[in-house]
Structures are given as C-alpha cells and as structure tokens.
Amino acid sequence: MGCTYKYLNGGPGAPAFIYVADKHKDTARPALSGWMGHEAPFAFDLDFRAAPGIERMRVGTPPIIALSILEASLDIWDMVEMDAVRERSIELCDLFIDEVERLCPQLQLGSPREGKCRGSQVSFHFENGYAAMQALIANGVIGDFRAPDMMRFGFTPLYTDHDDVRGAAAILGTIINDKVWDDPKYQKKVKSYMIKPYDPSDEGAQMSFDGRMSYGDYLQIDTILNTQQPLSTAHDEMLFIIQHQTSELWMKLAVHELHAARAAMQENRLEPAFKMLARVARIFEQLNNAWDVLRTMTPSEYTEFRETLGQSSGFQSYQYRQIEYILGNRNKSMLKPHAHREDIHALLKQELEMPSLYDVALQLVRANGVDIPTAILERDVRDTHQADDGVEAAWAKIYNAPEKYWVLYQLAEKLVDFEDYFRRWRFNHVTTVERIIGFKRGTGGTGGVSYLRRMLDVELFPELWHVRTQL
Numbered sequence: 001m002g003c004t005y006k007y008l009n010g011g012p013g014a015p016a017f018i019y020v021a022d023k024h025k026d027t028a029r030p031a032l033s034g035w036m037g038h039e040a041p042f043a044f045d046l047d048f049r050a051a052p053g054i055e056r057m058r059v060g061t062p063p064i065i066a067l068s069i070l071e072a073s074l075d076i077w078d079m080v081e082m083d084a085v086r087e088r089s090i091e092l093c094d095l096f097i098d099e100v101e102r103l104c105p106q107l108q109l110g111s112p113r114e115g116k117c118r119g120s121q122v123s124f125h126f127e128n129g130y131a132a133m134q135a136l137i138a139n140g141v142i143g144d145f146r147a148p149d150m151m152r153f154g155f156t157p158l159y160t161d162h163d164d165v166r167g168a169a170a171i172l173g174t175i176i177n178d179k180v181w182d183d184p185k186y187q188k189k190v191k192s193y194m195i196k197p198y199d200p201s202d203e204g205a206q207m208s209f210d211g212r213m214s215y216g217d218y219l220q221i222d223t224i225l226n227t228q229q230p231l232s233t234a235h236d237e238m239l240f241i242i243q244h245q246t247s248e249l250w251m252k253l254a255v256h257e258l259h260a261a262r263a264a265m266q267e268n269r270l271e272p273a274f275k276m277l278a279r280v281a282r283i284f285e286q287l288n289n290a291w292d293v294l295r296t297m298t299p300s301e302y303t304e305f306r307e308t309l310g311q312s313s314g315f316q317s318y319q320y321r322q323i324e325y326i327l328g329n330r331n332k333s334m335l336k337p338h339a340h341r342e343d344i345h346a347l348l349k350q351e352l353e354m355p356s357l358y359d360v361a362l363q364l365v366r367a368n369g370v371d372i373p374t375a376i377l378e379r380d381v382r383d384t385h386q387a388d389d390g391v392e393a394a395w396a397k398i399y400n401a402p403e404k405y406w407v408l409y410q411l412a413e414k415l416v417d418f419e420d421y422f423r424r425w426r427f428n429h430v431t432t433v434e435r436i437i438g439f440k441r442g443t444g445g446t447g448g449v450s451y452l453r454r455m456l457d458v459e460l461f462p463e464l465w466h467v468r469t470q471l
C-alpha cells in the first residue's frame, strides 16, 4: 500500500494506492471491504463478496479530481528515466549539504552523508530547529521539523534545480547567522509539534518538597542507601552485600508478622493469624526468588572478595536465628555467636522464653476439642519440640475430618505451606553455596555445604509432615 502524497509528491489529499501481485489478485482479501469492491454492488447484498481481480481492492468512491491530476503527473514518467531522477536527487541533496555546511557550520548533518544511503531528503540537527523552520517557511522555503531538533528538507528532482537549492541554503544561512529564528513569533509552537514530555504535575503530582516530607524522608532512603560499603574493589561485592541486606529486611518483616500471628493465635483470632502466616510464606517465596540473582555470581567472582569477609557469615544472622526460635527450632548453642552483643543475646533469650508458634498452634488444637498430650502442652518451651505420637494422632484426627475441624485443618495447612517455603529457602541456599564455593569451609567456620545439608533435615512442625504417611 502506498500514498502518492509521499511517493509522488502529491501533497495532502493525494490518492492512496495498493499493489497486489498478479498471482494474488483473485484471492487477496481487502482489509477494508467497500461497496465499490463488491462483486455485485447493485445487488445490495448484506454480505460482502469480493469482485474478481484487483477491483476488489476499491474501498471507497474514487476522488476523481485528485486522480485526474495524479494521472497527468504520471505522464511525466513516460518522458524520464528513473535512474536519471535518482541521480539528480542525490546531486541536489549533496549540493544542499555542501552549501549548508559551508554557510552554517553550527548545524549538524542528521542524514547519512553517502548519497546512496539517503532518500530524497536531508535533515540537520539544530537546537532551535523549530523556530528556524518557522522562519524559513515565512521566507518561502518549506521544510518540516521533527522533535527534538531535526530540520528536514525534501528535494523533488523533477522540478527543483541547483539554483533553487542554493537559494534555499542562502536563506537558511541568513536565518541562522542573523538569528532571525530568535524572533518570538517563530518560537510559538503549534500543537502538532509540541511533543511535550509527559509531566505528572499536570495531573496534580506534588513536585515541590521544600519543607514537606518526601518519599526519601519518610523511608530514610539516605540511611539505607549509605550502608552498602564494599571492602574490596571486586564488582560483585555490591551484589553480595545487597543480597544479604535485602534478605535481612525481608526477615525483619517476617519476624514482625510471626510475632503478630502468634499473638493473634493466642487470642484465638485465627483469621488475621492465617493472613499473616500466608504473608510470611510469600516473604519466603520472595527470598527464594532472590537466589536467582545471587546465582549469577561465579566462583571466580566470589573469590575476588571472599577474603575481605573475614569470619563473617549468615550463620551469625540474629534475625534468622530469631525466626527459627519463634517457629520452634531452639538450638541454644546458636546463642553463642551473639554473646558479644548483649542486646541481641537478650532478645534471642527472651524469644526462647515465649512459647513457639507451634506450641501455640498445639494449644489451639486442644482448645478446639482435639486432645494433645499434657506433657507436650506443659513442656519447657525453651527447648526444641520433639516429634510426639500423641500430637501426630491429633493432626490425623483433624485431617480425617476436615469439615468438623475446619479451622484447625486450615491452621495445619498454613503451617505446612510456610514450612514448605522455608525448606525451599534452605535448599536454594545450600545449592547456591555449592555452586559458588563447592565443598570449601564456610567463612563462619562450619564444614560449609555439609553443615547446610544437615540443616535440610530440620523439621519445624514434625508431626504435620509425619501424619501425611498415614492419611
């Protein structure tokens, strides 16, 4: 499809045309089916049946006057060779480039310099191109402007000659060198040229924050973004730091949610607790996805800064330990790396004094009419809960009658769901670690992968997993 506006310099309103290869003309479907392209236009059928051959492509009433002018202009082509026209077009454009570069060196050529790579037009960059083009138009040289700074000139080799080109370049030279464009009347933009960047303040966005609390103030972004301090020049150390810091932020939210979930369960407000547990599971899903970013670091890249880490390791993450303690994995020897920080040590010890999330879940089971052994309910909560047949029997009862124990059944699934994500985190961690350091010792001093593999066996809510075998 083409337009004679573009291809034949027809200007606005010039007819369009379509070309269909001979072999397709009886089968091609017109994109727009028009009355004039109907097989039987005067049958006034409701359905469209394409006329045979190229006639089917007629979509509207032909603009007769425009077509007659077009036809006359096409006659010229019987008198000239296309190669000659092309040669002339290149010549005129070359001349224009030479003239403009000579007269206005401040304009920068935007089109290819090599003639055969251009169409029949030439563009120049000029920062005040819009106003300069208005001045040119006012002086009889009609080009066009494309934002942000492009002045575009078309050459019609059939009727433009060298003098026209030199004349246009001279007028342009005067406009640029005498700064004619600087007249306010040429600066005023008409709307089609106003390719204005989107400005959110147009729809009320607050753009001035002098004396008002901004995003950065509220979130203390400066503080957060100033805490990435690599100790080496290794490119990947930034990734390593941010990966850990973002994990710690998500863990902070997990602690916040788990505390609230436990409190809600203690008050028998199960719906909000379920919602919070679901959120914690999603947080772990997020942490699981984060491994994909860290995995892009190769052993060679890690080796570049490993030394700078000294003995530091995620093993000493107190929030991770706190999460484990909240859930019920209460290995007290994990307190030791925090002995030097009284506040953190106290926080973890305080956590051990509280019943774990699982302890509270088992209390709820009892409160909702399913027996749990008293020894379990009265156990020393500072220790890790050990799998118990009586507890497994309780869960079996619930799983065997979900409708009767719907709330407990839901609770069980929320806990399993969460532990499922937690396990995946551990698995992703150990796999990433193996990928990066193989079986080397960890910076924290453990056997590394061997230690982490042992941790894969940890069961936070053991009976909830064991019960599945008997269902």
Ligand code: HEM
Binding pocket: 243, 244, 247, 248, 294, 302, 312, 313, 314, 315, 316, 317, 320, 429, 432, 433, 436, 437, 441, 442, 443, 444, 445, 446, 447, 448, 449, 451, 452, 455
């Ligand atoms: C290059 C990446 C990493 C490597 C090579 C790595 C290596 C290790 C190793 C070897 C251990 C065992 C303790 C030790 O001897 O150091 C460990 C523990 C740990 N790492 Fe990573 N780790 C990496 C990334 C992460 C990230 C991004 C986190 C997120 C916070 C993280 C959190 C932990 C935690 C919480 C532990 C203790 C696990 C437990 O005690 O069960 N690690 N890591």
